[in-house]
Amino acid sequence: MPDDPEAFRRLLLERGVLRSPTATLSPLTGGVSSEIYRADDGDRVFVVKRALAKLKVAADWFADTARNAHEQAYIAYVARFRPDAVPAIVAGGEADGFFAMEFLDGFDNWKTELLAGRTDPAVAARAGAILGDIHARSHNDTVAAERFDTLKNFRELRIDPYLVSTAEKNPDLKSAILADAAALADTAEALVHGDYSPKNLLVRPDRLVALDCEVAWFGDPAFDVAFLLNHLLLKGLYHAPTPVELRPLYDAVVAAYVSAHPIHGPAVLARTPRLLRWLLLARVDGKSPVEYLTSAKQDFVRRFVRTHTLDAPALPLFADRWFSALGQRPNPA
Ligand SMILES: Nc1ncnc2c1ncn2[C@@H]1O[C@H](COP(=O)(O)OP(=O)(O)O)[C@@H](O)[C@H]1O
Ligand SMILES: [Mg+2]
The missing domain is CATH 3.90.1200.10 (Aminoglycoside phosphotransferase (APH), C-terminal lobe)
Structure with missing residues (x-):
């Protein structure tokens, strides 16, 4: 399941999530099930997470996208009453299969x-x-x-x-x-x-x-x-x-x-x-x-x-x- 950060980077540029053409994505360690990167975009820093882009069969990809949407929905639900307890969402939507969130610095x-x-x-x-x-x-x-x-x-x-x-x-x-x-x-x-x-x-x-x-x-x-x-x-x-x-x-x-x-x-x-x-x-x-x-x-x-x-x-x-x-x-x- 090779990650394809360059393709993801281009997608984020197209969507306007990344603004600078020289923006970079660096993998965050610790994750197992998703692609997760720290994005450095000019002086903006945030984290992008998406369902794995390439999986063995399409059914897995749909399952994965749905999980990414559930994650976004959970964060949005909790943010209504405990915004401190979840990362702030910066961009993305449930239909996108990815989202961007605040980089939790110093944790x-x-x-x-x-x-x-x-x-x-x-x-x-x-x-x-x-x-x-x-x-x-x-x-x-x-x-x-x-x-x-x-x-x-x-x-x-x-x-x-x-x-x-x-x-x-x-x-x-x-x-x-x-x-x-x-x-x-x-x-x-x-x-x-x-x-x-x-x-x-x-x-x-x-x-x-x-x-x-x-x-x-x-x-x-x-x-x-x-x-x-x-x-x-x-x-x-x-x-x-x-x-x-x-x-x-x-x-x-x-x-x-x-x-x-x-x-x-x-x-x-x-x-x-x-x-x-x-x-x-x-x-x-x-x-x-x-x-x-x-x-x-x-x-x-x-x-x-x-x-x-x-x-x-x-x-x-x-x-x-x-x-x-x-x-x-x-x-x-
Ligand atoms: N918003 C964030 N800010 C800083 N680090 C993060 C952030 N989100 C995830 N990480 C780091 O990346 C790791 C993997 O993220 P996680 O969402 O748990 O992905 P996975 O589903 O792959 O386990 C986390 O354990 C944490 O160390
Ligand atoms: Mg994890």
Whole structure:
């Protein structure tokens, strides 16, 4: 799938998104599914993202363009009430298959920070508050329900590769995993980001921005909470036996989420552990395993899920069990 930045550059010039003939596009690293470039156009700097221009079959290209449009729609939806939490859109439209957004200058990628052992509960609180806000604002919103009627996409990119493939690899858990996958697909309650993970959260002391929402779906918000908490648990495992303090971050996400989403948030959090346990396992046995766990640590996850989560413990107890299995004190003061 060769990118073709020159063809894209010409298109952006034709559309007037780029103004100077000497404007340049430089690939941004970290992305996997799209073409994403930093554009330097005279003294303007911004970022352009488009559906991959060349894919094996046309059907893939249409799927990809649709995802790019969903991403734009999600950003526009959230910008109405939390403009700080998404990149400002500079150009593009849902029909274009691309968009231009502000270049987020001076931000750190939160995943990089966590892997380096820099853990700031204030960042976690901000991530939880933004998520709670988005879920609260979109709760039972018929406009969002109609625009993000994207279960097929969510199934292909999330339910199948994470849950169904994990069920296939773990026959003893298969029926339980598939039951929760079916309940997930059946829930249509709020706007789900679908990839609310530290790698897609850019942070600065005064602002946190969520990127990469092409899996956006009007569905079960518990998925987003589980997705995020899962990454915090796994960072704790990555650092073990070094006791990097991830528990305060986990607790900060939960507390900030429920403050931002006080009416329906508690029910979302009550559903979260069921998904959280399978997402832990999915990051070892699913189609998108994390790259930073040794095989001994992968086995730790497989054992932990079977020994400590089959009763789907409430979130605080879930974390108590996880961090004490890691040899850390269960309830930091
Ligand atoms: N507006 C932006 N400003 C600065 N960096 C960005 C911006 N958008 C994306 N990036 C960088 O590019 C990476 C990939 O972007 P992302 O939207 O996550 O694409 P992909 O779908 O390929 O994962 C991000 O992790 C981030 O580091
Ligand atoms: Mg990304």
